[in-house]
Amino acid sequence: MPDDDLTGPATGTEYEDWLEAELKDELDEDYEIELEDAVLSMKIREIYRKAHGPSIPRPEYFRSLLHLQAELIRLQDWVIHSREKIVVIFEGRDSAGKGGVIKRLTQRLNPRVVRTVALPAPSDREKTQWYFQRYVPHLPAGGEIVLFDRSWYNRAGVERVMGFADEDQVQDFFNDVPEFERMLVRSGIRVVKYWFSVTDEEQQMRFLMRIHDPLKQWKLSPMDLQSRVKWEDYTKAKEEMLARTNIPEAPWYIVPANDKKRARLNCIDHLLSLMPYEDVEQEEVTLPDRVYNGDYERAVLPPELYVPSKY
Template identity: 85%
Template sequence: MPADDYAPSEDWLEAELRDTLDEDFEIELEDAILSMKIREIYNKAHPPSLPSADYFRTLLRLQAELIKLQDWVVHHKEKVVVIFEGRDSAGKGGVIKRIAQRLNPRVVRTVALPAPSDREKTQWYFQRYVPHLPAGGEIVLFDRSWYNRAGVERVMGFASEPEVEQFFDDVPEFERMLVRSGIRVVKYWFSITDEEQQMRFLMRIHDPLKQWKLSPMDLQSRVRWEQYTKAKEEMFARTNIDEAPWYIVPGNDKKRARLNCMDHLLTLFPYTDVPHEEVALPNRVYKGDYERAVLPPDLYVPSKY
């Protein structure tokens, strides 16, 4: 077959690749839409990060491996919980977004629970998290978790010291119970410096696309930095168990933090390639007597662009 016969297919594949890269760039632009003054200050405070080409190349490679991990989880009916904790603006949401970006949302889902309702406040503390735990062949990414009690609830006074003490007594056994049931529990803490958090909060204040991320609770976390630090240290000391240890991700450099976390996550599972049925596109069935109906123009979205 002449080489020219491949051209339409190659053009289509190239267009698909461009769409994929456009999606990556669109996500990255979230970090770039800043006031020029804040950007200037931020750049002075940070050493150069990874070149974009290196970052995207590594990101795509790791995302390809995550697809293999996903297939292994489905094939072997594994159950996986990954907990992402850290101070406000530490980068948890960014890494969760990159992990889940190319995965099947029916297999990998993100759980980010709101503040408990009045009814939930009367329940067993872990009760509202239990319905979100994975079944066989599922991965659940917790964007904050039951560790709220050891952090924000404790520091902000939403939980009493007896309740916090009860949590510390219960959580190791709760997690051991999950592991005994066959759930793999992975816990990440994203660590940033005081100065870095202040800079990120300033960027959110000056970026209209990110102002929604700032809540009164976030602003209070600045005031209570040292209290959060003490709470975090006790949390590590009392909940870092062999069955579900903590892993700390240095987060001042967002790109490196994402790649390091994704790479580390992959090392925790003995995943291998799994058999796949060969996929063949069936031929379309044509019926000579079928006539496509003409739909009213007002059903269509206006073509403004």
């Protein structure tokens, strides 16, 4: 906990003061992330706001987010200390907001402990392997959390709908995946699965925003555009996937995601609620005295080595 005078534990007031200072100090970074939603044509932005209505006020959102991120640090400490292994799967339609949640979830955590896996389409070699084989090397060791930004459930979704897997392969997947996940759980891995749910109209609006925003156009692939055409096929595939792979050892949790800010807060809060983490005793950290050498002279470096100060 923060300590203003560096002599003892912080009081409630000191903690609140620290929280305010931290909030102000970190707002620049968060605003920079949030600006991705602001670089839009005014017309599209206005239509989007009218369709949504008011969301969580920005100060309230950032305050809640910072509180949850502080809890995520406690979770991280517990995972390291107890050598826990956690897998979190993020699935949902294109533009449903999976990446936004992952970004806020990992923002203040150690990337050596919490890492994101977003695999590309399988190579020709991988297509000949056991289907789950390319995912296995990315599973966590003790003291790690792995976030799958899409996962082996590609077979039940995009691969099935777009014809990259035939029905025999899909049925084999449905038969295999419950046992595969039970094996993970038996090995000591906690498996959490989230499906981010958006409406037809919401996805259309988000696709339009990407089309009209040059900073977001890279997010649109030909496959994304085809997902609009095949909306109903994706719906049927999702419903069967949830019905056949929702097992007690690794259940699905649906995140209503039309409101991005609420989806982020609700998902992070729910993930924390699933973990029996607790405070881990930490060694007191003290800054050692700097060693001074009277004979040392700092070398003068040539100016061309420095990055130009344009800003």
